Amino acid sequence: MSVNKEELFDKVVNLSKRRGFVFQSAEIYGGFRSTYDYGPVGVLLLRNVKEQWWRSMVQFRQDVVGLDAAILSPPSIWEASGHLTNFTDPLVDCRECGSRFRQDKLEDPDKCPTCGAKASFTEARQFNLMFKTNAGPVIDSAAEVYLRPETAQGMFTNFTNVLNTSRKKPPFGIAQIGKSFRNEITPGNFVFRTREFEQMEMEYFVPPADSDKWFEYWCKERMDWYLNLGMKEDSLRLRIHDSDELSHYSRATSDIEFSFPWGWDELEGIANRTDYDLNQHAQASGNKLEYNDSGTGERYVPHVIEPAAGATRTAMAFLMDAYEEEDVNGEVRNVLKLDHRLSPYKVAVLPLSKKDELIEPSKEVLNLLQPHWMCDYDQTQAIGRRYRRQDEIGTPYCVTIDFETLEDKAVTVRERDSMQQDRVPINELVQHLSSYLIP
Numbered sequence: 001m002s003v004n005k006e007e008l009f010d011k012v013v014n015l016s017k018r019r020g021f022v023f024q025s026a027e028i029y030g031g032f033r034s035t036y037d038y039g040p041v042g043v044l045l046l047r048n049v050k051e052q053w054w055r056s057m058v059q060f061r062q063d064v065v066g067l068d069a070a071i072l073s074p075p076s077i078w079e080a081s082g083h084l085t086n087f088t089d090p091l092v093d094c095r096e097c098g099s100r101f102r103q104d105k106l107e108d109p110d111k112c113p114t115c116g117a118k119a120s121f122t123e124a125r126q127f128n129l130m131f132k133t134n135a136g137p138v139i140d141s142a143a144e145v146y147l148r149p150e151t152a153q154g155m156f157t158n159f160t161n162v163l164n165t166s167r168k169k170p171p172f173g174i175a176q177i178g179k180s181f182r183n184e185i186t187p188g189n190f191v192f193r194t195r196e197f198e199q200m201e202m203e204y205f206v207p208p209a210d211s212d213k214w215f216e217y218w219c220k221e222r223m224d225w226y227l228n229l230g231m232k233e234d235s236l237r238l239r240i241h242d243s244d245e246l247s248h249y250s251r252a253t254s255d256i257e258f259s260f261p262w263g264w265d266e267l268e269g270i271a272n273r274t275d276y277d278l279n280q281h282a283q284a285s286g287n288k289l290e291y292n293d294s295g296t297g298e299r300y301v302p303h304v305i306e307p308a309a310g311a312t313r314t315a316m317a318f319l320m321d322a323y324e325e326e327d328v329n330g331e332v333r334n335v336l337k338l339d340h341r342l343s344p345y346k347v348a349v350l351p352l353s354k355k356d357e358l359i360e361p362s363k364e365v366l367n368l369l370q371p372h373w374m375c376d377y378d379q380t381q382a383i384g385r386r387y388r389r390q391d392e393i394g395t396p397y398c399v400t401i402d403f404e405t406l407e408d409k410a411v412t413v414r415e416r417d418s419m420q421q422d423r424v425p426i427n428e429l430v431q432h433l434s435s436y437l438i439p
């Protein structure tokens with residue numbers, strides 16, 4: 001049964017709350033708008049998205065190293081990067097009802113979506129999206145600091161540190177996963193656009209003459225990452241930015257877009273940032289930020305290709321893409337057909353009944369599996385309902401311990417998508433599951 005696009009959004013938001021993926025932040029105080037907390041299964045999904053990104057961008061490569069830079073940063077970084085001047089969105093107010101909007105996101109630039117008033121908007125003002133705070137006990141302008149609006153600048157300011165300590169040479173990259181903060185004018189669409197979110201970014205430093213080649217390479221590489229993790233081909237597209245859309249630092253940008261219930265929207269941007277950032281920071285700090293090949297004597301400022309993805313936004317896209325409803329014997333089965341690498345739990349251990357004689361062997365099976373995979377354990381309710389609960393959070397395998405287990409020392413392994421059940425001896429269980437659950 002295909003799920004209607006209009007209903008999909010509400011269904012996924014509802015599932016997220018009901019099954020512990022995502023909660024409204026500060027809910028007991030009425031909720032803090034546009035911030036979200038990741039619950040017991042949501043935190044696992046998010047960790048798995050980030051882990052898969054890290055594996056493909058760092059672990060499986062010899063040319064990319066990692067970094068974890070500070071979130072609090074001095075104004076000098078953002079002056080040099082251009083964010084203090086350019087990181088703005090056009091803000092308009094409705095004179096009739098006082099609502100505020102991002103002008104470039106209005107469907108009709110002459111009509112207020114809240115009260116319907118026509119030609120009621122003020123002139124657009126440029127609104128800077130950075131969050132400012134104060135470091136230390138003195139609240140004055142000398143103590144002003146910013147929460148980073150992107151993880152990228154930490155990679156540029158540490159360029160020489162990484163170059164000197166990692167012995168890499170262009171082409172090479174620095175990758176980072178972490179929180180970023182933007183004072184968005186119109187946050188919304190659940191976790192799609194929030195004021196606090198997580199990014200997965202990589203700055204790839206290349207010889208200037210090779211930048212177009214590497215830009216193409218990373219567009220393909222990043223598209224393949226989503227497809228390889230099971231995202232449907234027709235849910236994704238690559239969109240090339242027009243020249244008037246380019247950020248202040250970019251020579252070329254392509255977005256990987258996902259077909260969200262409200263239409264195509266960005267998951268990740270791949271940009272050719274040229275030598276803009278390294279030059280800006282070199283000029284502002286007085287430190288040379290360049291590559292010097294001691295062998296050839298060659299010296300140049302590398303150009304940068306940046307694949308910049310949102311972890312929280314991507315986790316939501318995977319949820320939406322995986323959500324399916326099936327008719328099973330006249331009943332609707334909700335199932336998250338997530339690639340097992342993204343599934344919060346890989347295995348659920350389920351004793352058929354709560355009787356004491358099944359609990360002990362079930363706990364033994366759980367102890368056997370836990371060192372290998374994230375496992376859930378559930379001994380309440382009828383087994384059919386427990387299977388459905390696991391289907392709904394995307395658990396690829398359920399292992400059931402029944403009364404026969406006491407005799408034959410075997411368990412039933414049920415696979416989520418086919419619902420096929422196999423009897424597997426306990427002493428072969430890890431090997432059996434390992435053949436499917438590849439990291």
Ligand code: GAP
Nearest residue numbers: 150152192193194197267268269308309310313
């Ligand atoms: N360093 C480049 C950069 O930050 P960006 O396109 O502004 O580029 C990269 O952000 C990715 O970060 C986006 O494609 C999106 O997935 C995510 N992102 C940006 N703003 C976000 C927000 N307010 N809420 C959630 N995710 C966001």
